[in-house]
Amino acid sequence: MSQSQREEGHNTICPHKRGEGNFKMKYIPLIIVLLLILAILVLVFYGVSRVKRFSRQLFGTDDIIQGVKKAQEDAASTPRSVSAMTRIALPQIVSDFPDFQYDEMKQRAENALTQYLQAVTAQNVEILREGNEDLKEQLCSQISASVSEGRREHFTQVKIHQTEIARYRKEAGRCIVTFQSAVESFHYVTDEANVVVRGSDHTLEQSRYNTDLVYIQNRALAKDAADNAIGITCPNCGAPVTNLGAKFCEYCGAGIIELNVHAWSFENIEEA
Incomplete structure (x- = not known):
């Protein structure tokens, strides 16, 4: 090629x-x-x-x-758990106050809480029948704060699932039993036009509330001089009964019948 x-x-x-x-x-x-x-x-x-x-x-x-x-x-349908210390605290309370009726006081605590929430909703202090003047003043302040802001706080369809003693303590002449309740409700806030601005009026809220039950053991030692909780006095001489569960007046020796329903009062309710 x-x-x-x-x-x-x-x-x-x-x-x-x-x-x-x-x-x-x-x-x-x-x-x-x-x-x-x-x-x-x-x-x-x-x-x-x-x-x-x-x-x-x-x-x-x-x-x-x-x-x-x-x-x-x-979450909206499951009740909150509470601090259940009843088995531990109740024997201590009964030791100090042999006539303490747990079931009665528990029911009263639930009544006080329900009335408090109803009073907040209606913005009417008179609805609260359980509780001393301190609790009523607390309620009045809460309502006044909402009114001044042009708001109304609502608690509707309130249901208490469980109530237990969460704490028992003694301080400054006072004995305090704290009940804790698991509460279900529609909780929301409306403005002056009745428009929901916080929370929900169609979704349930699960919450916990503490309710303090107070016994004044010694007014002279109480922290607040204006404390309006109810203490026990001798029906014979009028002297204050300072010993827990005392059956006789230490001043005149007269017998004392302690009525728990009058000896204790509710003074504080708050969300836990």
Whole structure:
């Protein structure tokens, strides 16, 4: 084969090879884009599967939005737990006050709490029948604060699930029994146009409240000189009875019949 023929053959093959190279270069960007899309799809699929797994473990459903909604509904319908120290505190109380009637005082505590919340809703202090002047002043201050802001606080469909003694303490001439209650209600605040500005009037709220029951053991030692809680006095000479559970006056020796319903009073209610 002559030199010219070899050159001609060479020139015939080279354009074909160059075409193959151009074809490959042309589709490389497309392949890269497809690989990126595939990688993104894999990541999305992995992320969705992880979210579903997390939602299933946490809420029992693959739909996390539905799971969150269900969790909120469960929280709205599940009563709060209370600090139940009755088994420990009650023997101490009965040791100091043998005539202490737990069931009666527990019922009175629930009545006081219910009346307090009703009074806040109606903005009417007169609804609160249980409680001393200190508690009524506390209620009046709470109502006045709402009125001054043009607001009304509402507690509707109030239900008390459980009440227990949470604490018993003695301080400065006073004995205090704290009852803690698990409370369910629709709790919300409205403005002057009766528009709900806080809380919800269609979603239940679960909360806890402490109600303090007070006995004045010694007024002279009480922290607050204006304390209006009720103490026991001797029916014969009028002297204050300072010994817990005393049956005889230490001044005149007269017998004392302690009526618990009059010896104790409620002086403080607050959310726990």
